[in-house]
Amino acid sequence: MSKRIVKLMQGNEACVAGALAAGMKFFAGYPITPSTEIAEGSAEKLPEVGGKFIQMEDEIAGIAAAIGGSIAGFKSMTATSGPGFSLKQENIGYAALAEIPLVIVNVMRGGPSTGLPTSPGQGDVMQAMWGTHGDHPVIAISPQSVTEMYYETVRAFNLAEKYRTPVILMPDEVVGHMRERIEIPNADELEIFDRLKPVEGEDYIPYGVREGDLVPRMAGFGEGYRYHITGLFHDDMGFPTNSTVKAGVKINRLMAKITDNLEDLISYDEYLMDDAEIMIVAYGSTARTAKNAINKLRAEGIKVGMLRPITIWPYPVEATLARAKQVNKVLVVEHNLGQLMLEVERVVKSEAELHFLGRADGDVFVPSDIVKKVKEVL
Amino acid sequence: MKNSELVSKYMRDSRLPHIWCPGCGHGIIMHSIIRAIENLGLDKDKVTIVSGIGCSSRAPGYMDFNTLHTTHGRALAFATGIKLAKPDMKVIVISGDGDASAIGGNHLIHAARRNIGITTIVFNNNIYGMTGGQYSPTTPHGDFGTTAPYGNIDRPFDIANLAAAAGATYAARTTAFHATQMTNYIQKAIAHEGFSLVEAISVCPTYYGRKNKKGSAVAMMNFLKESFVDVKAAERMTPEQLQGKFLMGEFKHNTQLPEYSAEYQKIVDRLRKE
Amino acid sequence: MGNQFELRLSGSGGQGLILAGIILAEAAINSGLNAIQTQSYGPEARGGASKAEVIISDAEIDFPKVQDLNLFLALTQDACDKYIKGINPNGIVVVDDSITLPADLKAGKIYSLPIISTATDKLGKGIVANIVAIGVLTELIDVLTREQVEGAVLARVPKGTIDLNRSALIEGYALVNN
Numbered sequence: 001m002s003k004r005i006v007k008l009m010q011g012n013e014a015c016v017a018g019a020l021a022a023g024m025k026f027f028a029g030y031p032i033t034p035s036t037e038i039a040e041g042s043a044e045k046l047p048e049v050g051g052k053f054i055q056m057e058d059e060i061a062g063i064a065a066a067i068g069g070s071i072a073g074f075k076s077m078t079a080t081s082g083p084g085f086s087l088k089q090e091n092i093g094y095a096a097l098a099e100i101p102l103v104i105v106n107v108m109r110g111g112p113s114t115g116l117p118t119s120p121g122q123g124d125v126m127q128a129m130w131g132t133h134g135d136h137p138v139i140a141i142s143p144q145s146v147t148e149m150y151y152e153t154v155r156a157f158n159l160a161e162k163y164r165t166p167v168i169l170m171p172d173e174v175v176g177h178m179r180e181r182i183e184i185p186n187a188d189e190l191e192i193f194d195r196l197k198p199v200e201g202e203d204y205i206p207y208g209v210r211e212g213d214l215v216p217r218m219a220g221f222g223e224g225y226r227y228h229i230t231g232l233f234h235d236d237m238g239f240p241t242n243s244t245v246k247a248g249v250k251i252n253r254l255m256a257k258i259t260d261n262l263e264d265l266i267s268y269d270e271y272l273m274d275d276a277e278i279m280i281v282a283y284g285s286t287a288r289t290a291k292n293a294i295n296k297l298r299a300e301g302i303k304v305g306m307l308r309p310i311t312i313w314p315y316p317v318e319a320t321l322a323r324a325k326q327v328n329k330v331l332v333v334e335h336n337l338g339q340l341m342l343e344v345e346r347v348v349k350s351e352a353e354l355h356f357l358g359r360a361d362g363d364v365f366v367p368s369d370i371v372k373k374v375k376e377v378l
Numbered sequence: 379m380k381n382s383e384l385v386s387k388y389m390r391d392s393r394l395p396h397i398w399c400p401g402c403g404h405g406i407i408m409h410s411i412i413r414a415i416e417n418l419g420l421d422k423d424k425v426t427i428v429s430g431i432g433c434s435s436r437a438p439g440y441m442d443f444n445t446l447h448t449t450h451g452r453a454l455a456f457a458t459g460i461k462l463a464k465p466d467m468k469v470i471v472i473s474g475d476g477d478a479s480a481i482g483g484n485h486l487i488h489a490a491r492r493n494i495g496i497t498t499i500v501f502n503n504n505i506y507g508m509t510g511g512q513y514s515p516t517t518p519h520g521d522f523g524t525t526a527p528y529g530n531i532d533r534p535f536d537i538a539n540l541a542a543a544a545g546a547t548y549a550a551r552t553t554a555f556h557a558t559q560m561t562n563y564i565q566k567a568i569a570h571e572g573f574s575l576v577e578a579i580s581v582c583p584t585y586y587g588r589k590n591k592k593g594s595a596v597a598m599m600n601f602l603k604e605s606f607v608d609v610k611a612a613e614r615m616t617p618e619q620l621q622g623k624f625l626m627g628e629f630k631h632n633t634q635l636p637e638y639s640a641e642y643q644k645i646v647d648r649l650r651k652e
Numbered sequence: 653m654g655n656q657f658e659l660r661l662s663g664s665g666g667q668g669l670i671l672a673g674i675i676l677a678e679a680a681i682n683s684g685l686n687a688i689q690t691q692s693y694g695p696e697a698r699g700g701a702s703k704a705e706v707i708i709s710d711a712e713i714d715f716p717k718v719q720d721l722n723l724f725l726a727l728t729q730d731a732c733d734k735y736i737k738g739i740n741p742n743g744i745v746v747v748d749d750s751i752t753l754p755a756d757l758k759a760g761k762i763y764s765l766p767i768i769s770t771a772t773d774k775l776g777k778g779i780v781a782n783i784v785a786i787g788v789l790t791e792l793i794d795v796l797t798r799e800q801v802e803g804a805v806l807a808r809v810p811k812g813t814i815d816l817n818r819s820a821l822i823e824g825y826a827l828v829n830n
Contacts, residue, residue, distance in 0.1 A: 008678045008687065026463055047646045052462045054642075057488035061455035064448065068428075068459020071446060072467070076459075094449050118693055178716050179674060180688040181681045221444035222464050224423050228390075228439055230447035239393060239439060240447075285716065292715035367715050 004183040011149045011176045012079075015105060015169070016041030018153030019077050021190055024103075025051035026069030026076040029062040030084060033117045034173045035107035038079035059087035063104065067091060070100050071229065073220025075157055075194075079105035081173075082115060085124055086131070092166050093132030094231045096254065099207070099215065101160040101195055103153070105169045107176035108284075108335075110362040119362030120173035122284055122335035126342070128168050129313050135251060137258045139265055140168040140313040142283040146180045152310065158193040159265065163257045164215040170312065172335060174285035174364060198225055207250075208236040215257065258314050267310040268319055272298065276305030278374060279323050279352070281344050282333040283309050286365060290333055293370035304374055315343045324351035329377055331355045333370055353377075379416055381409075388412040388422070393440045398433060401587075401595025403554035403580030404501050408437045410557060410578070411470065411499060414565035425468045428457040430482060432474035433508050434501030434580075451482030454489045457496050465639035468568060469495070475502040475516040479535050483515070486537075490544035493572040494638035499564060500537050500575065503582035511585030522589045538577040542630040548574035549630040554581060555602035556626070563628065571637045579606070579626075656709040657795060658718045661785070662735040663727035666698040668782035671808065673704030675786060679796050679804035680708040688713045701731040708795060723792065724759075725785055726751060727768060744792055746785070763788070765827045771820065780820040783809075787824015798825065 009017070015038050019027075027042035029035075043053040052069065056062045062078045070076035080088060085106040095102050110116025111123045124131075128140040139159055143152040149171060156167040196217045198204045206227040207216045219225035232240040233247040241247065258265065271291055273279065282290040287308040297304045307323055309316050324330055330352045332341040341356045348354055357373045359365065385391065389412070398404050415425060425443040429435035431450035438445035444467075448456045453471045461469045478486050478500045489496060505523060506512040513523030515535045522529060542549035548570040550563040560578055567574035581587065581598040592598050609627035612620060659676065661669040673689045680687035686709045693702045705718045723744045726732035732751050739745060742760035747753060748767045765788060771781035783805060790801045802821060809817045 006681065008674065008681045008689070026459070028459055047642070048649045050646055050650065052642060052646075054458065054462055056455060056458070057484050060452060061458070061485055061488070064452040064455030065459035065462070068446075068456040068461075069463045070459075071456075072460045072463035074463050090449055091452065174690065174716060178688060178690045179677060180713070180716070181686050221426050221446070221460060222424060222467050226422060226442055226444050228445045228447065230439065231449055232447065288714045288716060292719075295714075364717060366717070366719060368719075 002186055004185060006181065006183050008179050009146050009182045010037060010179045011146045011171055012037035012107065013041055014146045014149040014182055015079070015153045015171075016045060017184065018150040019103065019157065020045055020049065021150075021187065022154040022157035023075045023192055023194065024077050024157065025049070025074035026066065027051070027078065028054045028056050028065035028069060028076075029078045029080065030056055030059045032059070032081045032084045034109055034176050035079045035081045035105060037176075038105055038107070042077070059084035060091065063088040063091040063102075066102055067095050067100050070102050071221050073223065075101070075161065077103040077105065079107070081107045081109050082111040082121075082124060083113070085127065089127075089131040093134060093136055095166040096132070096136040097231055097233070098229050099164040099218070099254075100166070101164050101218070102166045103156045103160050103169060104166055105171070108170060108172045110360065116362035118173070120285065120335060120364055121360060121362070122172050122286065123339065123360060124170065125312060125334070125336065125339040128170060135255065137163070137165050137254050138168070138313045139163070139165065139258070139311070140170050141267075141310060142170045142312050143175055143310070144284050144287050144308070145175065146178065146182045148310070149175060150182060150184070154190055154192070155267075158191070161195040162193045162214065163261070164195065164218060165257060170284075172284045172286075197223075205236050206238040207234060209253070214261070262314055265311055265314055266316045268316040269308040269310060270323075271306040271308065273305035273307065273323055276303050277327055278302070278304040278329045278331060278377070279327040280304060280306040280331045280333055280370070280374075281309070281320065281340070282306060283312055283340070286333050286335055289365050289367055290370055292367040293374070296367060296371050297374055302374065302378070309340070312340060315340070315347070317347050320344060320347045321351065324348040327352050329353045329355060331357060331374060331377060333357045333365065335364070336360050384409075384412055384416060388415065388442055389440055390442050396440055397436055399584040401581070401583040401598075402433070403503065403582075404434055404437065406554040406557050407499065407501050407560065407578045407580060408440070410560040410564050411472075412441065413561045414568055417561070417565050418568060420468055420568075424466065425470065426457070426460055427470045427472060428453045428460065429472040430474070430477040431508070432477045432506070433503070434472055434474040435477060437472045451477055451480070452485065453477065454482060454485040454496065454498065458489060458494055461494055461496055462639050462642060465495070465643060469497070470568065471496055471498040473498060473500050475500060475504060475537065476506050476514040479515045479537050479540065486541060487544035490541045490546040490573050490575070492638040493545055493547055493635050495571055495640075496573055497564070497567045497570070498541070498575045500577045501580045502537060502577055503580040503586060505582050505586035507582050507585050511589055517586075524589070538575060538629050541575040545573070546575050546630060547572035547632040547635050550575075550628040551577040551579065551626045553579040553602040553606050553626060555599050556606070566631075571633070571640075572635055656707060656711075656713070657722050657793065658720055659706045659723040659725070659789070659793075660703055660718055660721055660735055661706070661725045662701065662703040662731035664731065665693060665700045665702045667727055668779070669702060669727070670704040672782040672786050673706045675804045675808055676789065676793075676796070676801070677706050677708070678807070679800040682804060683796070683800045685710055685795060686713055688716050690716050701728070701734045703731065703735050708793070723789065725789065727781060727785065746788055746792065763828070767827065770823050770827065774823060775816065775820055777816060780816060783817050783820035784824040784827070787821040788827050790821070791825055791828040
């Protein structure tokens with residue numbers, strides 16, 4: 001095995017590197033702070049590997065063209081931030097219903113509206129879950145470091161391809177823009193998943209699931225299977241249907257991608273939880289601040305630990321509930337005024353006392369803020 | 379090729395009958411598209427038809443190619459992704475007047491500007507049909523729609539010339555009455571390397587016709603016959619003779635400018651050589 | 653948590669202080685240490701106060717921003733006024749000699765040095781003021797050596813400017829040692 005390359009890398013740059021390692025061959029997007037480096041990096045690197053980059057006329061076109069690239073058979077990505085994420089919502093729903101693999105990166109900045117373009121935030125957590133209309137499967141991931149940007153981008157592509165669904169990668173601005181040390185893994189250290197293609201010689205049923213498969217197999221346009229893709233509810237052949245029976249089967253199968261595969265989808269991390277009496281729930285860069293605070297509190301003998309969701313949707317319900325039963329108090333810390341807190345509240349119920357620390361003014365928490373809050377709720 | 383043969387070769391007959399109203403002009407335009415494809419001898423596996431939302435956008439579902447029914451207005455953006463990813467694919471976009479020039483107007487002018495090798499066929503019936511007769515960007519000034527109960531005060535787009543001005547290298551307009559000419563234009567548009575657009579004037583007797591007292595479908599087809607004049611013929615006509623007439627014909631045909639996905643491929647080839 | 657050294661480099665947008673932060677972080681990583689670089693900036697590509705923060709450590713760095721400021725650099729009065737707060741009473745302050753420091757400033761060591769005029773007058777290129785500053789900081793940060801920093805600088809600057817940038821570093825070293 002060759003030696004890993006160690007270097008200083010920016011979070012957004014690591015996202016591009018991870019995407020290329022995962023096999024990204026197509027990127028379409030629109031420039032927006034603080035995600036633009038992902039477009040710039042893709043523009044530079046993709047043609048070198050025979051891939052394609054295009055800067056579209058707007059955010060909506062960015063995701064639409066990326067879906068087109070995926071339908072043509074290529075692993076595809078788009079990247080954006082707050083306002084652009086809002087604009088992309090309709091087509092996120094399209095990709096979910098039409099089952100098009102796609103990675104959407106949303107580097108979170110301060111909102112709402114144009115908000116605080118160069119400042120961090122975590123205010124898009126609920127939008128990732130509920131932003132597009134209708135019920136639909138959602139996978140959203142929040143990395144906390146440059147190294148995680150790399151690996152979680154790879155995982156986002158793998159999940160998109162495996163489950164034929166859009167996957168949203170949601171770093172906050174701090175993670176997108178900071179530079180830190182990363183060891184780039186060698187290609188043979190990574191497990192890469194490619195969408196399954198139709199079986200040759202078999203009749204192709206574009207939205208039928210073969211025995212033993214998780215999702216329908218996906219033919220790229222131009223590969224000899226002429227079929228129909230639509231954002232209308234459709235039958236197994238892909239054609240529009242108004243049948244409530246068929247629509248029910250379809251939506252239930254889509255939702256089951258998540259509910260039947262929680263173990264595969266959910267990723268989280270725990271820090272000093274075994275003897276903890278207080279559990280902090282935090283994600284992204286906020287979790288790093290919390291970790292620093294926990295070390296300070298532990299030095300004073302306060303038994304505090306952390307559960308850090310890496311997959312934020314689907315939320316790690318079981319793990320949170322198990323720990324909620326162990327601890328007395330749960331403190332959710334996030335860069336918004338209480339979004340994932342609502343999910344934690346739903347899960348924890350009366351198992352522990354729930355507290356919240358949030359801000360949405362563009363500035364970050366410092367560890368002493370969290371130390372102070374923990375002492376307050378003790 | 380006889381019509382029945384054309385239908386069984388290119389249509390998904392299990393999907394028929396279509397949803398369009400009696401007297402709708404859209405079927406004629408769809409027919410012209412498959413006739414043009416037959417004349418060009420294209421491989422069905424290498425043709426992708428993309429649409430947005432609206433009456434016209436249901437057409438791809440009936441046609442036996444790689445077909446993609448997208449979100450409202452966005453067909454050209456999806457199609458751009460497919461064409462760039464697979465430059466060998468013939469990509470045809472079917473769009474309505476509202477889909478192409480209102481909600482999708484930005485994508486139209488930018489696809490034209492890039493000169494990307496996509497053929498757009500705009501089924502222009504001057505109204506939003508699927509939602510029940512609201513005025514569109516091509517509803518004539520003074521006409522009525524359910525959202526223009528006192529007469530339309532908007533001025534209409536000339537879609538063919540809008541595309542030409544934005545950079546399309548082939549732009550033409552014809553009508554559902556002039557079916558042979560339509561096949562001819564669509565054929566030239568598909569064969570064209572850069573961005574091409576054919577504005578196909580359709581008729582909507584159900585909504586536009588009734589709202590504006592245009593008479594039967596036959597009367598509306600006769601109106602197309604009487605009121606559209608070829609641009610070349612119009613050059614020899616007096617302003618009085620041109621009163622109340624509309625222009626059709628080929629407004630632009632430039633084969634000199636480079637096609638977008640081919641230009642990108644040059645970058646890929648150059649970098650891969652280095 | 654191991655030994656952690658925290659720096660803040662500030663100036664006007666376009667002076668290259670974010671690049672300076674990146675270079676120092678790269679030098680640290682190339683010498684086997686851990687480092688993290690963050691920045692904050694306004695909408696201006698040029699002008700406006702901007703800052704880059706660098707943390708160098710021999711262990712994992714969790715909180716990515718400065719908590720205990722060990723070294724502060726400012727090249728403009730505006731940036732100095734805005735970003736000097738939080739300097740450790742034993743910390744090091746380096747400012748361009750055009751800057752007036754707060755009267756009540758408490759710091760371990762204060763260097764007021766002609767960084768900008770060295771770049772503009774002596775080297776004839778104002779644009780290398782950030783590299784002169786890196787030279788200064790190299791002499792003040794124990795864990796970085798001249799070789800590591802020079803390597804990191806030369807890897808980041810345009811090919812035709814290597815001699816100029818090397819001279820800028822040398823002038824920076826000299827500003828401290830004289």
